[in-house]
Amino acid sequence: MRALIVxxxxxxxxxxxxxxxxxxxxxxxxxYFQQGDLERALLYYEKLHRKQPTDHYYEQLLKxxxxxxxxxxATKLVKDQLRKRNGDAAFLIDxxxxxxxxxxxxxxxxxxxxxxxxxxxxxxxxxxxxxxFIEANKPDLALEAYERGQRAAPEGxxxxxxxxxxxALKGDIPRMMTSYMDLLAANEGYLQSVQNALSRYVxxxxxxxxxxxxxxxxxxxxxxxxxxxxFTELLIWMYVQLKDMNAALVQTKALxxxxxxxxxxxxxxxxxxxxxxxxxxxFKCYEYVIGLGRNDxxxxxxxxxxxxxxxxxxxxxxxxPRAELVDLDQRMAATVEELGTNRTTLDLIRDRAHLxxxxxxxxPGAIDLLNSAIDLPMVDAKYRAQMKLDLxxxxxxxGDIWEASLLYSQVDLDQKYxxxxxxxxxxxxxxxxxxxxxxxxxxxxxxxxxxxxxLIANDxxxxxxxxxxxxxxxxxxxxxxxxxxAELLRIQHRYDEALLVFDSLDIAFPMHSLGDxxxxxxxxxxxxxxxxxxxxxxxxxxxxLYPLDILVDNALLDLGKLYEDLIxxxxxxxxxxxxxxxxxxxxxxxPEARARFRALRGDxxxxxxxxxxxxxx
Numbered sequence: 053m054r055a056l057i058v059x060x061x062x063x064x065x066x067x068x069x070x071x072x073x074x075x076x077x078x079x080x081x082x083x084y085f086q087q088g089d090l091e092r093a094l095l096y097y098e099k100l101h102r103k104q105p106t107d108h109y110y111e112q113l114l115k116x117x118x119x120x121x122x123x124x125x126a127t128k129l130v131k132d133q134l135r136k137r138n139g140d141a142a143f144l145i146d147x148x149x150x151x152x153x154x155x156x157x158x159x160x161x162x163x164x165x166x167x168x169x170x171x172x173x174x175x176x177x178x179x180x181x182x183x184x185f186i187e188a189n190k191p192d193l194a195l196e197a198y199e200r201g202q203r204a205a206p207e208g209x210x211x212x213x214x215x216x217x218x219x220a221l222k223g224d225i226p227r228m229m230t231s232y233m234d235l236l237a238a239n240e241g242y243l244q245s246v247q248n249a250l251s252r253y254v255x256x257x258x259x260x261x262x263x264x265x266x267x268x269x270x271x272x273x274x275x276x277x278x279x280x281x282x283f284t285e286l287l288i289w290m291y292v293q294l295k296d297m298n299a300a301l302v303q304t305k306a307l308x309x310x311x312x313x314x315x316x317x318x319x320x321x322x323x324x325x326x327x328x329x330x331x332x333x334x335f336k337c338y339e340y341v342i343g344l345g346r347n348d349x350x351x352x353x354x355x356x357x358x359x360x361x362x363x364x365x366x367x368x369x370x371x372x373p374r375a376e377l378v379d380l381d382q383r384m385a386a387t388v389e390e391l392g393t394n395r396t397t398l399d400l401i402r403d404r405a406h407l408x409x410x411x412x413x414x415x416p417g418a419i420d421l422l423n424s425a426i427d428l429p430m431v432d433a434k435y436r437a438q439m440k441l442d443l444x445x446x447x448x449x450x451g452d453i454w455e456a457s458l459l460y461s462q463v464d465l466d467q468k469y470x471x472x473x474x475x476x477x478x479x480x481x482x483x484x485x486x487x488x489x490x491x492x493x494x495x496x497x498x499x500x501x502x503x504x505x506x507l508i509a510n511d512x513x514x515x516x517x518x519x520x521x522x523x524x525x526x527x528x529x530x531x532x533x534x535x536x537x538a539e540l541l542r543i544q545h546r547y548d549e550a551l552l553v554f555d556s557l558d559i560a561f562p563m564h565s566l567g568d569x570x571x572x573x574x575x576x577x578x579x580x581x582x583x584x585x586x587x588x589x590x591x592x593x594x595x596x597l598y599p600l601d602i603l604v605d606n607a608l609l610d611l612g613k614l615y616e617d618l619i620x621x622x623x624x625x626x627x628x629x630x631x632x633x634x635x636x637x638x639x640x641x642x643p644e645a646r647a648r649f650r651a652l653r654g655d656x657x658x659x660x661x662x663x664x665x666x667x668x669x
Contacts, residue, residue, distance in 0.1 A: 315341035415450035
C-alpha cells in the first residue's frame with residue numbers, strides 16, 4: 053500500500069515538476085542577467101529560446117550576444133528571425149545595430165535604410181518602426197520615420213505629438229515646441245496634453261531661455277493667424293504659470309473683447325488671482341468687468357469681488373493710507389445701496405464693519421452695521437451667530453469687555469453643539485483670562501480641550517498650560533496679570549502700549565517662566581507691523597532659549613511660513629519645516645509642515661484646504 057501511495061504521488065507531481073522547470077530557468081536567466089553574468093544567462097536564454105522562441109527571449113538572447121561581443125551568433129540570430137518573420141522590417145534595425153557594434157557602419161546604414169523603405173503608411177507600422185529606432189538609440193532615424201509617415205499619411209492622421217516627444221528626447225526644446233504648436237493647429241483637443249508636456253520640459257516657475265522661447269513661438273503663431281484663439285489661450289496659461297499676471301490680464305482682455313465674452317474669461321482670471329493672493333490683479337479684473345456696463349450676473353459678482361479684492365489689498369499693507377481706506381468705506385456703502393441688503397451683500401457688510409473697527413477706529417459705526425445686519429429676518433441662525441462673534445470682537449477691541457463676553461455667551465448658548473459654540477466659549481475664556489479671572493478661564497479651557505476642532509483644542513490646551521505653569525505655587529498672579537493685560541492691548545492693536553507692559557514684565561520679573569510667551573507676543577506684534585526679520589528673530593530666540601517648552605513647534609511652523617510666504621526664502625522655510633517634522637513628531641502641526649515641505653520640494657500640489665494658512669489673532 054505504501055509503495056502504491058508513493059507511485060501515485062510521483063505520477064501526480066511529475067507533470068507539475070516538468071511544468072515548473074521553464075519558470076525556474078526563466079528566473080535564473082533573469083537573475084544572472086541582472087547580475088551582469090551574461091555567460092550563464094546566455095545558457096538559459098538559448099535553452100528557453102529553443103523551446104519557446106518568443107520576442108522576449110529573442111531580445112534577451114540578442115542582448116547577451118552583443119554584451120559578450122559574440123557578433124557571429126548575434127548576426128545569425130537576427131537573420132534567422134528575419135527569415136521566420138518574412139523580413140519584418142523591425143528586425144532590420146536589429147541587424148543594423150549588430151553591424152554597427154561590429155564596426156561596420158556602412159552595412160548598418162544600409163539595413164536602417166532598408167527598414168525605412170519597408171515601412172508602410174499604416175500609422176501602427178510607422179509608430180512601431182519609430183519606436184524600434186528609439187530603442188536602438190537612433191532618435192534621428194525615428195524622426196525620419198515619422199516625417200516619411202507624415203508625408204504619406206491619409207487625411208486626419210498626423211504624428212506631431214510623437215515628433216515633439218522625439219525632439220524632447222534629443223533635448224531640442226525649440227523644435228519640440230514647434231511640433232506641439234503644429235499639433236494644436238491640427239487638433240485643439242490636445243491642449244491639456246500639450247500643457248502637461250510643456251510643464252515637464254519647461255520650468256514655468258521662472259522666466260528663462262526656455263520660457264522665452266515658448267513665448268516667442270506663441271506670439272509668432274498668434275501674429276500668423278490672429279483668428280485662431282488656441283495659441284492666445286496657451287499664452288495666457290503660460291503667463292499664469294509664470295505668475296506674470298499683468299501680462300495674462302492684457303491677453304485675457306484682448307481675447308474677451310475679440311470673442312465678445314462679456315467678461316467671463318476675465319472673471320476666471322480674477323478667481324485665479326484671488327487663489328494666489330494677487331488682490332491687485334483681481335481688482336483690475338473686476339474693474340474691467342464693471343466697466344463693460346452689462347447689468348448681468350457677472351456684473352453683480354464683479355461689484356462685490358472688486359470691493360473684496362480692494363479690501364484685501366489695503367488691509368494687507370502695514371499702514372494703508374487713511375484716504376484710501378475712507379474711499380473704500382464709501383465704495384462699500386455705495387455698493388450695498390445699489391445692490392440692496394441681502395444674502396449676497398452680507399459678507400460685504402461684515403467686511404465694512406471690520407474695516408471701520410480695525411482700520412478706521414470707528415467702533416460705534418462698526419457696531420451699528422453689525423447690529424443692523426444681525427436683526428435682518430433673512431439671516432439664518434448660524435450666520436447670525438458668526439456676526440455676533442464679530443460684534444463681540446469689536447466690543448473687545450474698543451474696550452467694552454463685558455459686552456463682548458455677553459455676546460460670546462449668547463453664541464455659546466445658541467450654538468452649544470456646533471464648532472461656533474466652541475469658538476465662542478474659547479473667546480469667553482480668553483476674556484476671563486484678560487480680566488485676571490484665571491481659575492474660571494481654566495475651568496472653561498479644560499472643557500474645550502476635548503473639542504472636535506484641533507485648532508480650538510490646541511489653543512485651549514496652550515492657554516490652560518500657560519495658566520497652570522505661570523500662576524505659581526504661591527498663587528502669585530502678578531506676572532500673569534501683566535502678561536494678560538499686554539496681550540489684550542496687542543489684540544486691541546495698541547502695540548506700543550503692549551510693548552511697554554511687556555518691557556515692565558521683563559524688568560520686574562526677569563527670567564520668569566513667561567519668557568517664551570512674551571517673545572511670542574513680540575513676534576506677533578512685529579509680524580503685524582510687517583517687520584519680518586525682527587519677527588523671525590523673536591521666534592529664533594524661543595527655539596534657542598526655550599527648546600523644551602510648548603511653543604517650540606509653533607515657533608518652527610511660524611518661522612517656516614514666515615520665510616516661505618513673506619520673506620521669500622524657500623530653502624530656509626524647508627529647513628524649519630524639516631526640523632519640526634523630525635524633532636517635534638507629536639505636534640499637531642506636523643501634517644501642515646510635511647505638506648508645505650513637499651510643496652516646496654516640488655513633489656506636491658496645492659495644500660489641502662484644512663492645511664492652508666490660518667489667520668492669527
